Amino acid sequence: MTASTVLAIALISVGVVFLATSALGVLRLPTFYARTHAVGKSETVGAIFVIAGLIVEHGWDTGTPELVLILLFAFLANPVAVHAMARAEHQLGDAPADADAEEPS
Amino acid sequence: MSTFLLGAAIAIAMITVAGIYRIAAGPRLFDRVLASSLVAINGLLLLLIIGFLLDRVAMFVDLAVAFALLGFLVPLATGRLIGGGQER
Numbered sequence: 001m002t003a004s005t006v007l008a009i010a011l012i013s014v015g016v017v018f019l020a021t022s023a024l025g026v027l028r029l030p031t032f033y034a035r036t037h038a039v040g041k042s043e044t045v046g047a048i049f050v051i052a053g054l055i056v057e058h059g060w061d062t063g064t065p066e067l068v069l070i071l072l073f074a075f076l077a078n079p080v081a082v083h084a085m086a087r088a089e090h091q092l093g094d095a096p097a098d099a100d101a102e103e104p105s
Numbered sequence: 106m107s108t109f110l111l112g113a114a115i116a117i118a119m120i121t122v123a124g125i126y127r128i129a130a131g132p133r134l135f136d137r138v139l140a141s142s143l144v145a146i147n148g149l150l151l152l153l154i155i156g157f158l159l160d161r162v163a164m165f166v167d168l169a170v171a172f173a174l175l176g177f178l179v180p181l182a183t184g185r186l187i188g189g190g191q192e193r
Contacts, residue, residue, distance in 0.1 A: 009109055070169060085183070
């Protein structure tokens, strides 16, 4: 078992843990705006770690830049998509619940 | 390594079931679209891992690129269409 295989296994394991956290958040968090955190952050980090592990496993090849581009796309696109959804939900008039707000008068 | 990748693929597939449950049960439209975004990214990762398992990385990377672009388009289009698209 070479060093790159160990590094790939470690990266993919960390990524799967982040993905599991994201799925747990989508299942259990109470409101829509809370669930956007699970999908927008944890899912992005998990995807980045898994793809980075696959890049390490793949080695240096002609297919490596394409995998790097997929990583960059996942890094850029997923928060943008989640932000677009949260913004549309806000435009529909559903205000996020504020935990520190005063009692409504 | 192949066994570990198979295990990771099975784990990601089981994780995706949570997103599919939220698509089915989510109380509002954007809950479903949000969960579909999660399912799209998990499907992208599954495609990549399946490509490594079958030793056909070049083909499956192209499939994953198409899948990622479509998965990015769905929430953007839904947000623009339903939310109106104007600045506030």
